[in-house]
Amino acid sequence: MSSLQAEVEQRGERIFDLVDQHPESLFSRAGFYQRMMALSMRDEHFKVQMFRFVDVLASLRRGSDIVQHLDEYFADMRNGFAPMIHTGVRVAKVVPWISGRVLRWNVSGMARQFIAGKNPEDVMKTLRRRRKEKIGFTVDLLGEAVVSETEADEYAARCLELLEGLAAQTRGWTDPLGAGAELFPVVNVSVKISALYSQMNPADPADAIAHLGPKLRPILRRARELGAFINFDMESYAHKNTTLALFKMLFTESEFRDWLHAGIVIQAYLRDADRDLRDLIAWGRKRGTRFTVRLVKGAYWDYEKIKSRQNGWPIPVFLQKPASDANFETLSRVLLENESIVTAAFGSHNVRSIAHAQAVAEQLGIDRSRFEFQLLYGMAGPVKRALVEMGYRVREYCPVGELLPGMSYLVRRLLENTSNEGFLRAKFSENVAAAELLRDPHELVRQSANGSEADGETRAVASVEFNGASRETPPGDTYENAPLANFVYKQSQEQMRTALREVGAQLGRKYPLVIAGEKVRAKETTASINPSAPNQIVGDVAAAGIPEAERAVEAARRAFEKWSRTPFEERASLLERVAAIMERRRYELSAVEVFEVGKPWAEADGDIREAMDFCLFYAQQMRLIGRPRLTQHIPGEESYQHYWPRGVALVIAPWNFPMAILCGMVSAALVTGNTVIMKPAEQAAVCGALLMEMFEEAGAPPGVVNFLPGHGSVIGAHLVDHPDVDMIAFTGSREVGLRIWESAGKTRPGQRELKRVVCEMGGKNAVIVDSDADLDETIVDSIYSAFGYQGQKCSALSRLIVLEENYDRVMERLLSAAASLRVGNPEEPGITVGPVIDETAYRRILQIIETGKTEATLAFQATSVPAEGYFVPPTIFTGVKPHMRLAREEIFGPVLSVLKVRDLDEAIEVANNTDYALTGGFFSRSPANIERVKAELVAGNVYINRSCTGAVVGRHPFGGFKMSGGGTKAGGSDYLLQFLLPRVVTENIMRHGFAPEETPLYREEFLPRDALRRRHTNR
């Protein structure tokens, strides 16, 4: 054993001895809380329900609501809690008023376990008590999720008030250790950066810093005058780089350069932590003044893991607990070795981590007065006492505020206390032996049978069995989505900036038609305009006339003969090659979308990702359905079902997802063996031309895809009616969609097939806000759903239906959140609202707003939008009634109508009372109401407690019914079937009473002969 390990063990045992002299349960407050936590640790389902119940409780006002939620959350419990709950609920139903109060009191008691006071005065009681115990404090103002600048300004004002209050109340307090006091002011305040600016966007750290600097400077100035210390807490990974950059910028400014009472947090669970810490230290040395680093493991582990998995990003945190512990130790040493410039604060309750820091400090000869241990209020009381007794400096992190804004903090603490892997649970609840708790985490990492972190991760991904669909495998699980670009990384930001520069320098290119593999110049061209700067021509695209349309049909018909007989494997590979080209040109394509259709960065990237997903997903789906498959095992007979392509597919796409929707429809048609005439929207024809380029580069044979931009009124109707066009895949307006649907229904002379129409149209999407909804989530997601990409998504939120009980609270926050939105040219990162697509849309939407003013109340309209370009100010109408045009007609712009309703019955009725059925949403924390809405909301895609836009291929097959479309689901497992003709071949295989015993599951001879031949020669 190394001498350091021996020292760590000795110190750890000493702490444990002291801890055991004052035994205390993990949950120092007995009673309700203790019972809840014990049950949570035994029963995962109970834990989930319990945390959800705690989460909603603070927002419930009536006793009867509390009782109802209690019943809904725990009615199906089958553990020791069940009888208690059932009796409780029975009693409560009789006297809901009292029971509600009792429950609220009990849960508030749980919160009081972790929240040191409601306000600065209230917290002083705790701070005075701690002072007697020689424990210092840092106070944190609860309230992290600010949705508007009003809320952010309030937070800044409260920080100043807090500083003043603490300074006044602690006048005359001295440092508990005496020595080293100059490094550790008595008043210490921890601030959360995200609470000071509501529009933080990882893609735009410069904007965040520009807004945060002016808010923080007065706080820092006052803190300095008062002799206080300010610490920047660290939050989710998305804000990490901005927080670090902001810290460095502010404390390099001449006013604060020589101030040593500033600190920041490093989270050891992050793989970046080592690099970040060393960067900080190098910065500190250059600055020349001491600063503090609080080293913690990190409080958002579950969140980071979930978020990364959802977006296909590398997971920024370690995945094995000992790896975080080991990194904490490595970084403890780095901190202590640089004690000459950085003061270390170790934020941990883990005795091993603490003992290790002590041992390294001892080894390096650093006096114990020159660093400190920080622990959270309400946790590990005996450890704090033990450290004080050993003569160490201890500071307690004391959150202050109301329960409602403090809920996410409370839930993080509950999670931490019940975590299977946490130290506190192991020591104080499960009594794990000291020797076990003091083991060297580096050794545990080495020993881990799983090997390296990366191996563990790779295995987790590989465990998903691709192409191995079974009844138990959800269809989406067989497919892994392409990742989104993560603009947290500087590199991604730079790549996007470079792409914008390069694409911007080459605007105005000319794009020909492509028919039968030949570039064709047309008599007419259409200029595609940048809606942010209408004088700028993004590209000049040829516009086909009737003769070119005829040639395209002929080419597609000719190419069909061969393409339909090409093995599906080759067709699928073509799509995969297109996806690979998109990946290579990803930022360039996003940049083109920014210029051509005014998409903000993340929206543009999302569109490219979706296009890639369509290619990859449909390729995979084709492999699943491509082989003729036995329909049933029956002796003496074989029946195989398989598919033939339909023929020539006409694809007519909209401009709002210029790459994804066009590519989705084209790739579905191609992979199923059809040939395609691709007609992009006029406003997004450059994107269409680039897609054509990529299909050509990927090796699409001549005539298989034909690029035919042009005016819908000239070639659209002609092609729809053409007898040689076998199917039409259309996404766009209701007006055009219905015309196509009707026209395609007529059979014309020479027509071989009944035309199939895949038709996706608009929506008048509603989101209902229940009286118990989590408003932090509701406001952010509703604002995004309504105004993201200027409301120009068919899935966008158009009607917000709010229950009257909650109405005032929702509106207050909604209006101020809308007022905080960033409207501007989307070339700038971090813009949420850009221009609408063109002048016609601009005028139409402004006209709708004018008419809207005559029927409802204009509650909000943004005042500052760029003068140049088609910028429609985000607008909110209230007092909207279901019969009004604002509530019935699709607007396709940044206009939101708010409808107030009595109750959920009325809300559902209003939501469903529309011609459309595309997306719908519900914000609620009532399990019963959620179940009801899931069952009753009439929409193709129903979203609960999240935004109603942003469908992901494979995960959220997308499409609606009623006047929203023909009931198809793009990105779903049955989408390809619409591009195919099903066929069954049955053979009697019995001869004179004798039949083979086995029939193969697949038979390839039903595939077209050419395909078979090639399949065999390719082997």
Ligand SMILES: Cc1cc2nc3c(=O)[nH]c(=O)nc-3n(C[C@H](O)[C@H](O)[C@H](O)COP(=O)(O)OP(=O)(O)OC[C@H]3O[C@@H](n4cnc5c(N)ncnc54)[C@H](O)[C@@H]3O)c2cc1C
């Ligand atoms: C004074 C103070 C201030 C704090 N400020 C911040 C802050 O600004 N930002 C912040 O994020 N946190 C902050 N924290 C919270 C802190 O991150 C958690 O309390 C801490 O992670 C718990 O660690 P521990 O050493 O006490 O317990 P332990 O039980 O030893 O460690 C638990 C931690 O290990 C990590 N972990 C758990 N499971 C795994 C796994 N499977 N793989 C890898 N790692 C895992 C997680 O970080 C988890 O929180 C602060 C804590 C204190 C005491």
